[in-house]
Amino acid sequence: MVQVMLIDLLPLHRRAVYMSYMNLVSTVAVVSGPLVGGAITDHWLWRWCFYLNIPLCVVIAGVCLLTVRGSPAGGTAREKLARIxxxxxxxxxxxxxxxxxxxxxxxxxxxxxxxxxxxxxxxxxxxxxxxxxxxxxxxxEPIIPMRLFTDLPLAASLASQFFLGAGITLTVLYLPVYFTVVHGASSTTAGLYLLPYLVGMTVVGLVVGQLVSRLDMYRPFLWAGLAVMTVAAGVLSIVQPDTRLVVVVVLTGLFGVGSGLGMLPLMIATQATCEVRDTATAATLALHLRNVGSIVGIAMVGTIFNNRLIAGLVALAAEFPEDSALIADSINNATIVWNGSLPPAIQARVIACFVHALKATFIANAPFVGAAFATSLFVRHRSLARDSPAAQTSKAAELLPADSV
The missing domain is CATH 4.10.860 (DNA Excision Repair, Uvrb; Chain A)
Known part of the structure; x- marks a missing residue:
């Protein structure tokens, strides 16, 4: 709904700047959430991660009720329901x-x-x-008008949103697992290791938002960002248990820079390539497809991770039956890997099983980002100033007879 409000309030050529501001606020929240949640998990009761959301949601609801205004839709209640x-x-x-x-x-x-x-x-x-x-x-009044998929550039941008949502899965879910298991990081520290990704995405996104609006172009930033993300995701697939932590953190930051370069221009491309009447629908559909892509990515990549990890640990448990219970428990409790419960020799083998499973997820994840880049190549350029007041005046003048002008 925030996207819809921005579309309703701002012409296309100004949205990139304000969307970058919105992304800044969102990223600050994304940074704060894992850090606070990790600290609560490490030093308090994890249930408070959920309890603390209740007063936050109350504040959000109050602010929205007091500040958001809109014109009521016409028609009776029966007519409104019939449109759904x-x-x-x-x-x-x-x-x-x-x-x-x-x-x-x-x-x-x-x-x-x-x-x-x-x-x-x-x-x-x-x-x-x-x-x-x-x-x-x-x-x-369809939820998703099928006409949106009949235009190749618009369909390409929507498909790219789906693949991009799936491709971000590794950063959000599995890099913290890598930091925790391989490098013994606490939940709080694992959240700190994600800061290069979040900061890179935010800072670059702010700059790109200004450049997109001022230069009236979005495709070069879109292509460069998704290409950088593809390279970073591909390189992450070759990590080993002895890979230096700084290398993984740098690659994580590079992935964030690519996200900052590509995500905002992709949303602008979606809005620029559709008809004006479909802008709000296309924007919300793009977010929906990105979320669905994330869910599909979590399901597919999570299945790959669990299958590889379980297979490796089952084989290891058969090799060391006296520690089989601890090895089996490490599937659902990664802290066992680094809290000293396992003998050093077995601990190294368990870490190797986790890394083998994580490598499989990174390998599976890279094609998603690559597919987002490939489909984005079909996105066309369309001027962002077409709905500005000057453009509208110029268009109106073109439609009037010469003597009237």
Whole structure:
């Protein structure tokens, strides 16, 4: 909704600057959250990570109620309800849930060829196909207008959003696991090691927001950012247990710089390549696809990580039966790896199992970012000043007869 409000309040050529401000505030929150949460987990009760959100949400709700204003929609309550695409919403939700369940269960809770996985995946894909039919033919005001996918540049930017969401998974979820297991970092310290990523993304994003607005271009920044992210993700896939910590932190910061270069221009490209009437829908769809991409990435990459880790630790437990219980517990409690519970020889082997599983996730993650870069190559340039007052005046003048001008 913040994106929609920015679209409603600002012309396209000014949005990049204010979106960079919004990203700054969001990044400060992202930096603060893990640090505070890590400190609470290390020194207090982890449940307070959830309890403290309650007063924060109360403050947010109060601010919104007091400051956000809007014109009420016309029509009766019955007419407003009739405009809501309930069928599309239900099909989309059910289809996504079933597909994600199948991806999460496969190879971990059930074999990939089991009926549970096959049925959920088939039903999920079928419901998503039905969603497309409903949106294209029957929905009065579809949640996702299918016409957005008929334009190649716009469809390319939306696809890039999906792949980018999946590609950020490793930074958010699995690099802290690497810092904790391999380098014995606490939850707080692991959060600090992510600061180069967050700071790089924020600082570069602020600069890029100004440049996009002033230079009236976004594709060079978009391509450069996604290319840097692809390279950083690829190099991270060759980390070893003895890789120096500073190398991984630098690569994490490089990934953040690429994110700052690419993410904001990609959102601007999505808004610039669509029709004006579809701007709000395209922007929210882009965020939705990025979130869905993150969920799909978590499901797929998480399955790869769990399968590799469990296979390695099961083999190790069979080799050292006297410590099999501790080895098995390390699957769900990584602190066992570095708190001195395991003999040094076994500890090194367990760390090697974790690194082997993490390498598999990094290898699986790199193609997602590469796909985001590849699809972004089809994004076209469109002037950001087309909806400025001067542009609107010029367009109106072109439509008037010469003598009227």
């Amino acid at each position: 695409d309930f069928a599309g919403a239900l099909l989309l939700l059910a289809g996504l849930v079933l597909v994600l369940l199948g991806l999460t269960w496969g190879g971990k809770d059930y074999p990939w060829a089991s009926p549970a996985v096959a049925v959920t995946l088939v039903l999920g894909v079928g419901l998503l196909a039905a969603f497309v039919v409903v949106e294209a033919r029957y929905a009065r």
